[in-house]
Amino acid sequence: MASVESTPQAPFPVAVLVSGTGTNLQALLDSVHSREAEIVAVASSTTDAPALTRAATLGVPTAVFARAAYSDRIARDRALADWLQSRGARLVVLAGYMELLSSAFLERFGGAVINVHPSLLPAFAGLRAIEQALDYGVKVFGVTVHFVDAGIDSGPVILQRAVELPDASTPDDVLAALRPIEHALLPEAVRLFARSALVTDPANRRRVRIAATQSADVAPVASQRAHSEPGHPRGGG
Ligand code: GRF
Numbered sequence: 001m002a003s004v005e006s007t008p009q010a011p012f013p014v015a016v017l018v019s020g021t022g023t024n025l026q027a028l029l030d031s032v033h034s035r036e037a038e039i040v041a042v043a044s045s046t047t048d049a050p051a052l053t054r055a056a057t058l059g060v061p062t063a064v065f066a067r068a069a070y071s072d073r074i075a076r077d078r079a080l081a082d083w084l085q086s087r088g089a090r091l092v093v094l095a096g097y098m099e100l101l102s103s104a105f106l107e108r109f110g111g112a113v114i115n116v117h118p119s120l121l122p123a124f125a126g127l128r129a130i131e132q133a134l135d136y137g138v139k140v141f142g143v144t145v146h147f148v149d150a151g152i153d154s155g156p157v158i159l160q161r162a163v164e165l166p167d168a169s170t171p172d173d174v175l176a177a178l179r180p181i182e183h184a185l186l187p188e189a190v191r192l193f194a195r196s197a198l199v200t201d202p203a204n205r206r207r208v209r210i211a212a213t214q215s216a217d218v219a220p221v222a223s224q225r226a227h228s229e230p231g232h233p234r235g236g237g
Pocket of ligand 1: 020021022023024025051095096097116117118182
């Protein structure tokens with residue numbers, strides 16, 4: 001009887017966009033890289049982002065796409081998308097990426113763009129989310145990983161986790177509590193995406209369900225959203 005050998009599956013190719021410290025990139029490098037996913041490219045909007053060193057240390061290709069080097073954002077995003085696609089990326093992860101991305105960029109990746117945000121969205125979208133939450137006086141903080149759409153931190157939620165901090169009074173207190181949550185949720189979202197476990201609920205297309213296994217009649221979120229209508233630029237960060 002002939003034996004059937006299973007072919008080992010290649011890790012899922014992922015690109016990460018950064019602008020700064022890169023602790024979320026480090027979490028991805030430490031937990032999913034060369035396992036369920038392969039980080040094939042790290043692109044930064046700034047030349048001096050410590051995140052670039054984290055990637056280079058592990059031999060991950062890096063590049064800088066500074067806005068000042070291009071005539072406009074559309075041209076910058078075209079060059080960025082060209083490079084990421086030349087590296088074979090099938091998912092783009094925004095990990096502290098502080099630039100707006102054009103709708104043309106989002107369309108090229110067919111909805112396969114995710115972001116980590118340090119609040120329980122839809123509360124406190126945009127910049128300085130932790131400061132916004134502290135100013136508001138909330139007692140429960142949290143982290144959201146979501147798909148990126150044309151708005152600011154407005155795409156469908158993939159994962160969220162809350163933490164009660166009734167006495168927090170400084171951004172550093174909150175950040176210290178949120179960091180480990182970010183570093184757990186973002187790699188988990190990448191793992192789920194890589195195994196096509198994120199599916200849109202047909203009854204509510206904002207709701208992202210986590211499927212144990214991918215059935216033939218439920219398309220993964222990214223392919224369902226690949227033909228969504230063009231929108232306006234949105235922000236990372
Ligand atoms: C994180 O707080 C993330 O939620 C936000 O930007 C920050 C990036 O931090 N989008 P790091 O560069 O990954 O350390």
